[in-house]
Amino acid sequence: MSQDCIFCRIVRGEIPCRKVYEDDEILAFHDIKPAAPVHFLIIPKVHVETLYDSDLKYQQVLGRMLGMAGQLAREQGLTDGFRTIINCGRVGRQEVYHLHMHVLGGPDPLRGGLISP
Ligand code: 5GP
Ligand code: ZN
Numbered sequence: 464m465s466q467d468c469i470f471c472r473i474v475r476g477e478i479p480c481r482k483v484y485e486d487d488e489i490l491a492f493h494d495i496k497p498a499a500p501v502h503f504l505i506i507p508k509v510h511v512e513t514l515y516d517s518d519l520k521y522q523q524v525l526g527r528m529l530g531m532a533g534q535l536a537r538e539q540g541l542t543d544g545f546r547t548i549i550n551c552g553r554v555g556r557q558e559v560y561h562l563h564m565h566v567l568g569g570p571d572p573l574r575g576g577l578i579s580p
Contacts, residue, residue: 470561470563483503484538489524491531501545501568505566506564507528515552517562545566
């Protein structure tokens with residue numbers, strides 16, 4: 464856990480979020496600035512800054528993030544597929560340095576500026 468990290472603060476309940484799902488290892492919540500009709504983030508509860516900083520130690524939690532994506536997307540009404548994005552570092556235009564996976568979908572999610580939400 465990082466004291467200042469905004470997503471760690473969301474995990475601790477210090478900052479509110481619109482929760483999609485939570486278990487012991489991961490949390491999913493709606494993005495505050497949605498770039499698609501449905502746009503939520505799936506994060507590990509443990510503070511890992513980026514994919515660069517991840518390794519096989521995080522295999523289980525990363526697998527859980529991927530493994531839950533389809534179910535959560537379906538529950539959010541995404542019946543025709545969705546897009547997942549993990550931005551990494553400066554080149555990946557990552558803004559929040561707590562690893563997270565974007566899940567985007569809804570009508571016409573591929574149009575306009577969604578590659579780097
Ligand atoms: P990145 O560019 O790092 O991949 O994306 C970070 C995402 O986190 C952005 O889409 C941004 O809108 C979202 N975000 C930043 N701060 C907050 C917050 O306090 N609450 C929520 N729900 N989303 C946030
Ligand atoms: Zn964090």
